[in-house]
Amino acid sequence: DSGVTQTPKHLITATGQRVTLRCSPRSGDLSVYWYQQSLDQGLQFLIQYYNGEERAKGNILERFSAQQFPDLHSELNLSSLELGDSALYFCASSMPLGLSSGNTIYFGEGSWLTVV
Amino acid sequence: AQSVSQHNHHVILSEAASLELGCNYSYGGTVNLFWYVQYPGQHLQLLLKYFSGDPLVKGIKGFEAEFIKSKFSFNLRKPSVQWSDTAEYFCAVIPAWGTDKLIFGTGTRLQVFP
Numbered sequence: 114d115s116g117v118t119q120t121p122k123h124l125i126t127a128t129g130q131r132v133t134l135r136c137s138p139r140s141g142d143l144s145v146y147w148y149q150q151s152l153d154q155g156l157q158f159l160i161q162y163y164n165g166e167e168r169a170k171g172n173i174l175e176r177f178s179a180q181q182f183p184d185l186h187s188e189l190n191l192s193s194l195e196l197g198d199s200a201l202y203f204c205a206s207s208m209p210l211g212l213s214s215g216n217t218i219y220f221g222e223g224s225w226l227t228v229v
Numbered sequence: 230a231q232s233v234s235q236h237n238h239h240v241i242l243s244e245a246a247s248l249e250l251g252c253n254y255s256y257g258g259t260v261n262l263f264w265y266v267q268y269p270g271q272h273l274q275l276l277l278k279y280f281s282g283d284p285l286v287k288g289i290k291g292f293e294a295e296f297i298k299s300k301f302s303f304n305l306r307k308p309s310v311q312w313s314d315t316a317e318y319f320c321a322v323i324p325a326w327g328t329d330k331l332i333f334g335t336g337t338r339l340q341v342f343p
Contacts, residue, residue: 156333
């Protein structure tokens with residue numbers, strides 16, 4: 114158990130719909146990261162938050178958005194869903210100062226999203 | 230484009246065979262390097278990491294990796310694999326000059342047969 118909690122574990126929804134994935138980081142971790150893992154794209158970095166503020170942005174679509182709340186949990190919102198959005202969405206967290214200081218990033222078990 | 234390459238997409242070995250998985254990156258300057266493992270149905274777990282110092286890094290479960298700066302490589306090795314090592318292995322890089330964005334390779338699926 115990494116200490117990073119993600120809900121829901123599995124989600125099936127229809128095209129055009131909107132879903133919210135939730136992540137609780139490890140106790141004390143201020144940074145939260147979102148990654149998308151799909152068969153054709155591999156592991157893609159989506160976005161990072163640090164203590165409530167967006168810190169880095171990756172290959173995140175405009176239909177997707179995220180935020181980190183004062184209690185440090187984070188939510189990834191996916192809207193106008195398409196079949197190609199079906200993937201495993203990982204959340205990860207790390208200690209303050211992030212990875213460049215030598216800290217480790219810990220991953221949650223992921224949320225499986227299937228768009229039908 | 231800056232990237233992380235894992236050239237072995239699928240490796241099949243028998244138990245007790247030696248393992249070497251290749252990882253090359255194209256970022257210049259200082260980098261932080263990682264190997265993660267994903268067992269079937271599980272989350273990504275850190276095997277080992279390199280930030281500085283001895284380029285030969287030892288990780289968990291008997292894995293090690295060697296950072297060769299001149300070759301932009303960070304290959305993962307294990308002298309004798311076990312059936313329980315069957316998993317997907319990901320190399321990842323953080324360019325230390327940038328943010329804490331962990332860039333992953335495409336992964337290598339390892340199957341170990343008894």
